[in-house]
Amino acid sequence: MEDGNASARPRRATGRLCSICNQRKAALKRPKTLEQICRECFYSVFEDEIHSVIVDNNLFRPGERVAVAASGGKDSTVLAYVMSQLNCRHNYGLDLFLLSVDEGITGYRDDSLETVKRNEIEYGLPLKVVSYKDLYGWTMDEIVKTIGLKNNCTFCGVFRRQALDRGAALMEADKIVTGHNADDIAETVLLNILRGDIARLSRCTFITTGEDGPIPRCKPFKYSYEKEIVMYAYFKKLDYFSTECIYSPNAYRGFAREFIKDLERIRPRAILDIIKSGENFRIATSTKMPEQGTCVRCGYISSQKLCKACLLLEGLNRGLPKLGIGRTRGSNGVKKHVEHRNSNTEVSDSNLESKQCGTLNF
Amino acid sequence: MHLTLEFGGGLELLCGSVKTHSVDVKSEPGEHELKMRDLLSWTKSNLIKERPEMFMKGNTVRPGVLVLINDCDWELCGGLDTELEEKDVVVFISTLHGG
Structure with missing residues (x-):
């Protein structure tokens, strides 16, 4: 990758030395600092x-x-x-x-x-x-x-x-x-x-x-x-x-x-x-935040009676896959959904902590 | 001009799942040199078979696509105005796929 004909033509990156060691050829520009540094x-x-x-x-x-x-x-x-x-x-x-x-x-x-x-x-x-x-x-x-x-x-x-x-x-x-x-x-x-x-x-x-x-x-x-x-x-x-x-x-x-x-x-x-x-960001102390409890079924942390996974799973197992899709507000959210079994076609409550489907990071 | 183009990070899926392409690119008639901007439009019309919007946006690569010329970040070489030379290796890597 070193330029063989550097002397013949003043070529693009040649001459640009790493701003840290000042010895080797720079290989990338850091987005964080805009420094040009070598590998x-x-x-x-x-x-x-x-x-x-x-x-x-x-x-x-x-x-x-x-x-x-x-x-x-x-x-x-x-x-x-x-x-x-x-x-x-x-x-x-x-x-x-x-x-x-x-x-x-x-x-x-x-x-x-x-x-x-x-x-x-x-x-x-x-x-x-x-x-x-x-x-x-x-x-x-x-x-x-x-x-x-x-x-x-x-x-x-x-x-x-x-x-x-x-x-x-x-x-x-x-x-x-x-x-x-x-x-x-x-x-x-x-x-x-x-x-x-x-x-x-x-x-x-x-x-x-x-x-x-x-x-x-x-x-x-x-x-x-x-x-x-x-x-x-x-x-x-x-x-x-x-x-x-x-x-x-x-x-x-x-x-x-x-x-x-x-x-x-x-x-x-x-x-x-x-x-x-x-x-x-600071949230006003007067703002009511959802309380964190645990899922009554599996014990996983949840602000509702049932955690989201148990709710979704219940929907799947009962042939009501839309159960748990959409926003649940307040502590009655679960109950309301279970009782009415109605699909809620609001924006799906995708898990914002997770990356797009298929990746493993949260 | 003979060049090697490599696609990675998922971009290879846009060109028949082939990662490395050995190509001959002619510069525009009347133009002596081949610049990166020319290579991009050549690549888009000759190698990219689907979803070109994943590769380019406007006249340059889509933000999030990294470009290296002979293993050097193209942001250091002059970006679109970089003049290509015989046997250069140009690598395109998408950062947009999951991690």
Whole structure:
């Protein structure tokens, strides 16, 4: 890749040296700082920043058993690789393993699970796979056969969130780490504003969530740009899977994503600024917030009597798949839905903490 | 001009699931050099078989698609105005797929 004829013609990038080491040829422009840096310096700053995020936020304690939510996609692949590196380099003393969810989507998840299996061997991290079929009795293929291609992402998102928690509990994990990056979080901030979802707006920028629950989740990539994650995977030749879920992507999230990418092109800092704004939102103390309780059926955290997964599952099992689709307001939400059994055709309550259908990160 | 084009991160699905394409591209008649903007429109009409909107938006790549020329971020080489040379390797990677 070095230019052989650099002297003959003053060619584009030649002469542009890394602004950190001043020795090697710059390979990329950092969106966060606009610095031009070489590959080696990029690896260092990228990894060091994640290490700082982990240390500054006290994400882990020595001896903890940590599940890396692994979908086989770019973010979780880079996360597994970087976590494994940092754990050794800085003696975190973590017992890391990969946790994957098999939604039962033929031609999509089975292929990406193959990628995770290769990562298991390459990174030396044990892998645990939990399936929707085992947990809920339904695969996504079967669910789509029953309900069609509308709202299927709601089912998938809700089921996946619990599946990771249950898999992690089964494996006696103390924590789950997910590959949510800065772009994802900025996008979620915007979506929560658009939807007026105050409860989620305040939560979505937390680096660790669920600290009051059994297994907290954290996002070491909270400040890492998607561009850098993909560049890192490309330069390091990490093996990841990048096929879109065969069951249509979440269009609403897609618009927010495109908007974030448009903003990034004009002013890359915009992503961090949106996260900052999200962090600085304060909810008036007089605002009534939904109370967090536990599901009467399965014991999972829920602000309603039944958690969303149990409600959706009940609908599926009773042949009323629209049960639980749409917004439930107030503590009577569940009851109302169960009694009337009427479909609510409002905007589907897609799980905003989750990425579009088919990805494993929350 | 002989070039190697690579598609990744899901973009290969737009060109028959083939990741690497070895191509010969002629510059516009009367033009001596081939620029990235020319290569993009050539690629769109010659290699992209479906959903071109996933690859391009306006006259450039869709935001979220990374471009590397000889393993160098095209933002450092001059973007659309980069002049291509014989045997260059141009890589397009989508960041828009799930993670």
